[in-house]
């Protein structure tokens with residue numbers, strides 16, 4: 001077991017790699033974890049000594065194979081906990097991230113495996129994020145998935161995933177019915193600011209989604 005701090009670093013680097021693709025800058029890690037640059041640098045040296053990251057000064061950092069597996073293990077626990085809370089304890093999807101941030105460090109691999117089996121080996125959490133298997137493999141759906149912002153008017157799509165867990169945003173999405181599984185048809189994409197006007201199946205009124213929001217809503221075209 002790694003310390004909570006080490007787990008949070010590995011997880012942050014994993015998410016930043018996913019977001020930015022490739023090497024992660026020290027500054028991005030400092031921003032994500034709200035920690036000073038010198039502290040991040042000294043932690044990266046220690047992670048590198050433990051062979052969890054590959055770190056070159058001024059070039060940034062990537063996870064080593066063992067670092068990646070350790071990060072995926074934390075991500076796995078986080079997402080299983082979120083789904084467990086939503087499906088068994090009536091939490092809503094905007095309430096679970098905060099709980100999972102703490103519990104992900106507390107539960108054993110065995111408890112995670114039992115939750116996974118109790119939930120019948122789910123592939124995605126309530127936000128549509130893929131749940132890594134115990135060996136670190138990720139379910140693939142990502143091949144056809146793309147941000148809502150890349151669709152043209154007239155197309156139809158199913159919402160798969162929301163790339164932000166801000167509770168206020170999630171409650172807003174719940175209110176307008178834009179939750180994973182929702183089917184939408186694009187009425188219009190405004191050329192000057194990228195606002196998307198769309199119909200959500202089951203609602204009478206069209207909805208508009210800002211450019212920024214449409215970038216973090218991941219859909220599969222139908």
Ligand SMILES: [Zn+2]
Nearest residue numbers: 082097100165
């Ligand atoms: Zn979460």
